[in-house]
Amino acid sequence: MLDKMKSWIKKMSEVEPFDASRFNDPLAERIDWVPLKRGGSNFHTHKMVEVDAHRLEFRPTVGARLFAGIFLAVGIFFPILFLVQGDADMESVGATVGIIAFGLVFAGAGGAMWYTMGKPRVFDKWAGMYWKGHKKPDLLYKPMGNEDDNKDKKDAAMLRDVHAIQLIREYVRSDKSSYYSYELNLILSDGSRVNVIDHGKKSEILEDAEKLGQFLGKPVWNMFGV
Known part of the structure; x- marks a missing residue:
């Protein structure tokens, strides 16, 4: 309070x-x-x-699109990169779930920004x-x-x-x-x-x-x- x-x-x-x-x-x-x-x-x-x-x-500027696109790209490609090239420690269920959750958060934030800023006024x-x-x-x-x-x-x-x-x-x-x-x-x-x-x-x-x-x-x- x-x-x-x-x-x-x-x-x-x-x-x-x-x-x-x-x-x-x-x-x-x-x-x-x-x-x-x-x-x-x-x-x-x-x-x-x-x-x-x-x-x-x-309309959204190039900078706004780029800002949202970075979040979206990190959310999509970061989990793929670690799951494909990760070491043995990354093969556990917990680690896999954590990486996917991380990606979903970033991709969701980027997608939301892309959609919201992309709406023309x-x-x-x-x-x-x-x-x-x-x-x-x-x-x-x-x-x-x-x-x-x-x-x-x-x-x-x-x-x-x-x-x-x-x-x-x-x-x-x-x-x-x-x-x-x-x-x-x-x-x-x-x-x-x-x-x-x-x-x-x-x-x-x-x-x-x-x-x-x-x-x-x-x-x-x-x-x-x-």
Whole structure:
């Protein structure tokens, strides 16, 4: 219990003081200005791609694919290497199970990262929607505020409901390193937020937010400046 309290106090102390009134919008003062997605990476995970005049996508960078691919490759090839070329000590059932379990953990982590980061973040004016994934959802054509629609708001939104674009900075601290992670969220007209991307490349997320704002015709509410 004490450890949880210390962790909570530490997180609260890392929240930057911020006055949302500078955006001259009542909604800016009502919404949350804390990270929607805690943690975040310290490298550039997604890049903006202009598919055409009516569609923008955020796709994984080569570095993100490589990062996930390393975990996946280690999980697959490490057990094979040791089982094929291992010595007599590696032939016991316990050792074999341990190596396979090790491989499954790494392969599972790599596969999960590959799948999660591989989902495109799509802004489509023809569909009038934003969504995360390879397939466009069909449930967001219901009026905003419908309870059946809430489950889809985590990863999707109607473009007509987007009020602004929010940029937040989070200081991520661990035993081995500390860094800033930058988060881009959509602010909907009901005050809810939808996370789009979260990575460590400040210059890229600033540029992408401005392009997205121009594409949608919406303001960018930047918490941390330039």
